Structure formats: structure tokens, C-alpha cells
Amino acid sequence: MSSIIDTRRFVIFLLGLSALWSTVAPAAAGPDIRSGAALIIDHHGNRLYERNPTEVRPIASITKLMTAMVLLDADVPLDDPITITEQDRDRLRWSRSRLRIGEATLSRRDLLRVALMSSDNRAAAAIGRTTFADGTPRFVEAMNAKAQALGMVNSRFADASGLDAGNEATAEDLVRMLHAASQYPLIREITSSEAFTAHPYGDRGSLQYRNTNPLVRNADWRVELSKTGYINEAGRCLLMQAVVAERRLYIVLLNAQGKLTPVGDSNRLRQWLRSGAPEPGPRVTARGS
Numbered sequence: 314m315s316s317i318i319d320t321r322r323f324v325i326f327l328l329g330l331s332a333l334w335s336t337v338a339p340a341a342a343g344p345d346i347r348s349g350a351a352l353i354i355d356h357h358g359n360r361l362y363e364r365n366p367t368e369v370r371p372i373a374s375i376t377k378l379m380t381a382m383v384l385l386d387a388d389v390p391l392d393d394p395i396t397i398t399e400q401d402r403d404r405l406r407w408s409r410s411r412l413r414i415g416e417a418t419l420s421r422r423d424l425l426r427v428a429l430m431s432s433d434n435r436a437a438a439a440i441g442r443t444t445f446a447d448g449t450p451r452f453v454e455a456m457n458a459k460a461q462a463l464g465m466v467n468s469r470f471a472d473a474s475g476l477d478a479g480n481e482a483t484a485e486d487l488v489r490m491l492h493a494a495s496q497y498p499l500i501r502e503i504t505s506s507e508a509f510t511a512h513p514y515g516d517r518g519s520l521q522y523r524n525t526n527p528l529v530r531n532a533d534w535r536v537e538l539s540k541t542g543y544i545n546e547a548g549r550c551l552l553m554q555a556v557v558a559e560r561r562l563y564i565v566l567l568n569a570q571g572k573l574t575p576v577g578d579s580n581r582l583r584q585w586l587r588s589g590a591p592e593p594g595p596r597v598t599a600r601g602s
Contacts, residue, residue, distance in 0.1 A: 344585035346578045349548060349568030352484035353582060356561035362582070366484040369467050370567050373542030374432045375487065375552050376475030378494045378504075380440055381429055383455045384421070385497055387444050391422040397513075401438040405476050406544065410435040411520055417513035422499075427511055429503045431522040432541065434474040441473030449473065463489045478546040484565040487552055491563050494538060495554050501538050505529055526551065528579060537561075541575070551575035558586040 343362045344353075350365040397417040403410075412419075412427070412435045419427065421440065428436040438449075445451040449472070456470035465486035471479030482490070494500050503509075507530050511520045525541040528534045535556040542550035549569040555562055564582070566575040 344578075344582040346566070346582065347569065347571075347574050348566040348578050349570070350484050350565075351567065351578070352488055352563075352565045354488055354563045356563075361562070361586075363484070367467070369481050369483055371478040371544065371547035372475065372480050372482050372487065372567065373544045373547035373550055374434075374437075374475040375482075375540050375542040375550050376470060376473070376480040377428050377432065377437050377542075378490060378500070378540050378552065379456050379459060379470060380437055380452075380473045381425055381500050381503075382494055382497060383452060383459055384425060384440050384444050385499065386459070387455070389421065389444055391425070392420050394418050394420055395424055395439050395443050397435050397439055398442075400442055401435045403434050403438070403474070403476055408434050408476065412436060412513055418515075419511060419513050423509075423511055423513075425499070426503050426509050427522055428474075429500065429540065430506060430509055430524050432525050433522075434476055437474040438472075460486075460490070463493050465489055475542055476544065478544060484567060487565045487567075488563050491538065491552055491554055491565070504538050504540060505536050526553070527576060528553070528555075533583070534579075549575050551579065553579065555579075557583050560586065 346362055346364060350368050350370055351362060352366040353362040354360055395418065397412045397414050399414055402414060410433055412433060424436045424440055427433045428440060441449045441452040452473055453470055460468045460470060465482060468482035468486045469479065471477040507524055509522045511522060513520060526536065526539040529536045529539060536553060537556065538554040540552045547568065549572060551564070551566045553564040555564065564579065566578050569575050569578070
């Protein structure tokens, strides 16, 4: 029954966004956002800022939020141990990982933590490889099917990690994905956590992982869900649900050229809101409401 209610709420949310997007203009004197593509919407569907919101862009490791949803939708045992294999090696960009091939073994749940929190590509690849009997191709099919079900009509997915520049979406589509991901308590918990200790080698020591979004460690921020991303084609990206000045915001920042630009954009947005930006509708009073 709860899943039916959640689905109805999500449909109502999307319908509300569609109606408001057609009538609400961005604020005249908005925040100083420097990312190449951006969309910032509050929980009432009011657009606070937009730049190239319908431009299709590579999304890099933002992809891993879709990976997480597909894994959790598959309802496979999260405690099953998964060993990293040669198939999980990144042969496209040769990105690094501390999960050694043939040695590192983690539960699916901990693979998800490592993939989402620190954006480890081998962890994401292992999730894509092992979730379905048909392996990664079937997983990518499920990612694209999920995107279509969410109304992400201008998005497509090519792998589970985001290393392939063929993972593409618009900022508008990513608001839909962000809201859908926020319905999963485990995704919210992982992506808003500061750090995680993994034990992929048994009693031979542990690995410390930190969230790639430094704002989760900033006392001035109340981050409820986030994911960063970067490849050359995508630039620096940040997807985030956060409460600022008692307003829940859906923040999409893509194609930033500076390493710290998405964080700077977020802080400038926060300063703008706290300095007296228009505040329609009732205030947010409870997390997850």
C-alpha cells in the first residue's frame, strides 16, 4: 500500500512541476551561478534559477544514482559478498580504485556505499555485472527503462559507472531522477553521510572513504541527498537535495569548469536565499516530508 501511495505522490509531484514550469519564470535577480547548465527548483516546483535546462549533457558519475535505484529495485540480497574481477577494471579511462582485482570482496550494500559516497568505478561496475543473471547489458537496459518510467525522455545510460560519455541527460530530467532517488532511504543515508570504513580484505586492514561532496561535512548545510561527477566531457557536476533557509531545494549543476565551482555555486545560492530571496509557500519543517 505504501508503494502505491509513494507512486501517487511522485506522479502528483511531476504534474505539479509540469504545471509550474509552464507558468513560473526564474527569479529576476537570481543567484550567481557559474556552472554551464543548471536548474534549481524548490519543493513547490518554483524555478529559482535555470541555465540551459533542456540541453543534453554527459552526466559522469551522477549516473551512479540510477545505478543505485536499479540495484534496489531488483530486490537482490544486499548482504551477498561480491569479489572485484577483471571485468570491473576501467579500460576506458583507466581510473584508479583501491579495490584490488581478485582480492577485494564486499557485500552489495558496501559496494553501493563505496560507489555512491566515494564514486568508486569498480564498485559500480561490480554492481552492474552481478545484479542480473545476464550481466551488465541487462543492467543498462534496466537503467534506461527506469529513466523512461520516470519521464526522463531526453536521457540515456550506457554503463553503471558514468565513465562512458554516452550517459546523458538534461537538467530537467535530472530533477526527476533526484526526486525519485530521494524516495529510497538507503540512498539518502549513504549520500548524505560524511565517511565510511570498508573491510574488503578481511582482517588485513580497512579502507577509509569520504564523501566526494564536501558540503555534507559543512555545518552550514543540511544535505539530504547528493552525488558528484566528473569526466572531461561532462565537466564538474553536482546533484543535490538540501534544505536551505527552511526550503527544500533540488539542485542540478552541470558542466562546471572549475573543480570547486559547483560547491561555490551552492554556497552563493545559499547566501542569496538567506539574504531575502522570494519564499513562496509554507516552510519545510521535517526531513523527508
